Amino acid sequence: MKKVYCIGELLIDFIAENQGNDLSKADVFTKKAGGAPANVACAIAKLGGLSKFIGCVGPGQFGSFLLGVLEDNHVDISLAQRSKTFTTIAFVSIAEDGERDFVFSRGADKKLKYDSSIKNSFQDNIIHFGSATALLGGDLEAAYGRYFFDALTQNSFISFDPNFRADLWKEEEAIFVKKCMPFIQKAHLCKFSLEEAQLIAGKTNLEECCDVLHEIGTKTIVITLGGDGTLLSTENTKHKIPSIPVTPVDTTGAGDAFIGCLLYQISLLHDPMQILEDIDLLKGMVKEANKAGALTTTNFGAIPSLPNLEQLQAIK
Ligand code: ATP
Numbered sequence: 001m002k003k004v005y006c007i008g009e010l011l012i013d014f015i016a017e018n019q020g021n022d023l024s025k026a027d028v029f030t031k032k033a034g035g036a037p038a039n040v041a042c043a044i045a046k047l048g049g050l051s052k053f054i055g056c057v058g059p060g061q062f063g064s065f066l067l068g069v070l071e072d073n074h075v076d077i078s079l080a081q082r083s084k085t086f087t088t089i090a091f092v093s094i095a096e097d098g099e100r101d102f103v104f105s106r107g108a109d110k111k112l113k114y115d116s117s118i119k120n121s122f123q124d125n126i127i128h129f130g131s132a133t134a135l136l137g138g139d140l141e142a143a144y145g146r147y148f149f150d151a152l153t154q155n156s157f158i159s160f161d162p163n164f165r166a167d168l169w170k171e172e173e174a175i176f177v178k179k180c181m182p183f184i185q186k187a188h189l190c191k192f193s194l195e196e197a198q199l200i201a202g203k204t205n206l207e208e209c210c211d212v213l214h215e216i217g218t219k220t221i222v223i224t225l226g227g228d229g230t231l232l233s234t235e236n237t238k239h240k241i242p243s244i245p246v247t248p249v250d251t252t253g254a255g256d257a258f259i260g261c262l263l264y265q266i267s268l269l270h271d272p273m274q275i276l277e278d279i280d281l282l283k284g285m286v287k288e289a290n291k292a293g294a295l296t297t298t299n300f301g302a303i304p305s306l307p308n309l310e311q312l313q314a315i316k
Helices: 036-046 060-072 116-122 138-153 173-186 194-201 206-216 254-267 272-276 279-296 309-313
Strands: 003-007 011-016 029-034 050-054 089-094 100-105 126-129 157-160 189-193 220-224 230-233 238-241
Touching: 003 036, 003 116, 003 138, 003 254, 011 060, 029 036, 029 060, 036 050, 036 060, 036 254, 116 138, 126 138, 126 254, 138 157, 138 173, 157 173, 157 254, 173 194, 173 206, 189 194, 189 254, 194 206, 194 220, 206 220, 206 230, 220 254, 220 279, 230 279, 238 279, 254 272, 254 279, 272 279, 279 309
Parallel strands: 003 050, 003 126, 011 089, 126 157, 157 189, 189 220
Antiparallel strands: 011 029, 089 100, 220 230, 230 238
16 A cells, blocks of 8 residues: 655634624634645545655644644654644634635744655655645745655655635735646646636636646646536546535535545555556546545534545445
8 A cells, every 4th residue: 555645734723613703703613623635634544544744733732632633533643743833723704795704823834844854755655735835935835845856756646736725815816826837737636626727727618627737737637526526537538427415514625535535545556657547447436536525525524524434335
């Protein structure tokens, strides 16, 4: 089984209890572990895979809480770092008009230092670049770039999810798109939401989006479409793989569960590059990943809702 390295942020989301209030009115918050790369690492480990988290948290109980959540979910945290800077936190509420109200206090996640001693362990393994905060600067952005270079030179299978967060890139979307380009050029597998595919490709039509994204460089694309399923696109073929019908209560983390499940299955292959040649194999994997995404929407919170293998296999 290959190891999957997930690089980026692990932070605390404070979720307002009484949704429908903006943050000025919200007064009770629930503390949850968050961060897309951390969610993906948990999704893989919960299915029985080997995932390693590379990211940085702060001192004290908040940092310990976050690393404890990863450990409880069997993620290898031996490469996680702690800095003296406070743990990154976000306060989130959905206001009465349905808009997300969001306050972000960026701390330790941006302090991640590059560690050159890890490079050799990337050899033939899977490296997932799925950080929402890495491209915002700090040491994390520098480390992200260097790990990307290492993955390219170590024959790693490279997965990329841009994880665009509109709250973090207001008026600066073009910079975000530009920073994504090297990853889309070189990654073996790119996962986009519909919004991301449209933003990066500069098109609204889904097929045209895929064409532009393939022209940038990536050979294999999955575009997740919520309840409408997933579009799998290679340079020669496009397949829409339907979602599993469920009654969603909270869609947080569905995309992370999806890519985590896909990477878990790829990690079981002797040669992960096999998926680039075998579209039927990949279609079957996307079908399973759709199940993981769907199951995650049926409960509240991202990490607690991630399915284990038994739950996944129970869906026919
Ligand atoms: P995120 O908010 O985590 O970034 P995303 O936009 O990347 O999510 P989604 O498209 O919401 O990802 O969901 C990922 C996958 O989860 C979908 O491709 C689908 O298979 C499954 N999924 C999501 N929402 C639903 C739903 N309402 N019903 C069934 N399946 C769903």
